[in-house]
Amino acid sequence: MATIKAAILGFGTVGQGIYHILNEKREDLRKKLGVELEVAKILVRDTSKERVPGTRHLLTDNIEDCLSVKGLQVVFEAIVGEEPAYTYLKKAIMNKCHVITANKVMFAKYGLELQELAKQHGVFVGYEATVAGGVPVIKTMKNLLLVNDISKIQGILNGTCNYILTKMRAEGWSFDEALKEAQALGYAEADPYMDISGQDAFKKLMVLSALAFGEQPNWDEVKVVGIEDITPEQVRKAKEKGLRYRHVAEVEKLPDGTIFAQVGPMLVSKEHPLYPIDDVFNAVTMETNYIGTLTLVGPGAGMYPTASVMVEDYAEIIGKRAGFVVTI
Ligand SMILES: NC(=O)c1ccc[n+]([C@@H]2O[C@H](COP(=O)([O-])OP(=O)(O)OC[C@H]3O[C@@H](n4cnc5c(N)ncnc54)[C@H](OP(=O)(O)O)[C@@H]3O)[C@@H](O)[C@H]2O)c1
Structure with a gap:
């Protein structure tokens, strides 16, 4: 079975929620999507704090460590503010990664541009979590x-x-x-x-x-x-x-x-x-x-409503890539 490698940028409330849901739903997602998802790197500012037991080896404070992961296909972004989030997502898209963000401050300003860039590079942008958390607006x-x-x-x-x-x-x-x-x-x-x-x-x-x-x-x-x-x-x-x-x-x-x-x-x-x-x-x-x-x-x-819609975005993107989902 193919493995999809993902990076999580930001490991606070939302980033940790994504990690927990991906672990709890691992088997379900594998069955439904036919692919294995592996969180390969997690970007934070302070790598000395282990926020979730067993994740210390995944932490980095350098975006290049994330984007250079061989076979990286998905970037979940849950950091705060316009920068460096915009620059990181732009780089990720240009590296042909799908990106999924919760960052409304960044996306309000750069959303249209990032979506256009994603189109040019044949990848998708998920942004359900930027508006009204768990409400599927x-x-x-x-x-x-x-x-x-x-x-x-x-x-x-x-x-x-x-x-x-x-x-x-x-x-x-x-x-x-x-x-x-x-x-x-x-x-x-x-x-x-x-x-x-x-x-x-x-x-x-x-x-x-x-x-x-x-x-x-x-x-x-x-x-x-x-x-x-x-x-x-x-x-x-x-x-x-x-x-x-x-x-x-x-x-x-x-x-x-x-x-x-x-x-x-x-x-x-x-x-x-x-x-x-x-x-x-x-x-x-x-x-x-x-x-x-x-x-x-x-x-x-909230941690779970927000993270949940981001994992749904992931499932939709992977489903779309496989040709069985029509939106996004
Ligand atoms: N919380 C919610 O319910 C919610 C709902 C919808 C949308 N959002 C959006 O989701 C995003 C994350 O929110 P949150 O509540 O999870 O924030 P948070 O708890 O403050 O976590 C932010 C995380 O991002 C990391 N970070 C911040 N700036 C960074 C930088 N320049 N480089 C690398 N890592 C950086 C922090 O690292 P350190 O841990 O090392 O400080 C931390 O792990 C925000 O854009 C927010 O607007 C949040």
């Missing part, structure tokens, strides 16, 4: 787009914001109290700026815009507002009127063909598809011409 949109046009997308794309707004409404907490609890539960980072400022949701929205419309709006023209200025008083008044605050990222193709996007708090009534989405859940609503309005809901982050 990307593969659903790709399938829809085979037949439908998407005119508008609205999403709750940041679980931390949704958790805070939910607790402010349901428990009457202040923003600071809700944020503190989100941090204690591990939902929010010690530095929560990316989440609460709306920047995290913005990056995910740009990935969706590129997929749905083949382009993104000018980033400088997108209004991005966070949730830190929402007061308990505002939340209480909204509740009295039967309304809920949601932090919504939306992008729309206007009749003149321009792409309009914005990110910020929105008051929604109970008729709105995002009204019932509470706690850390993410949701994405798409308006399409044939199907109508469709909403996907699920866990937006």
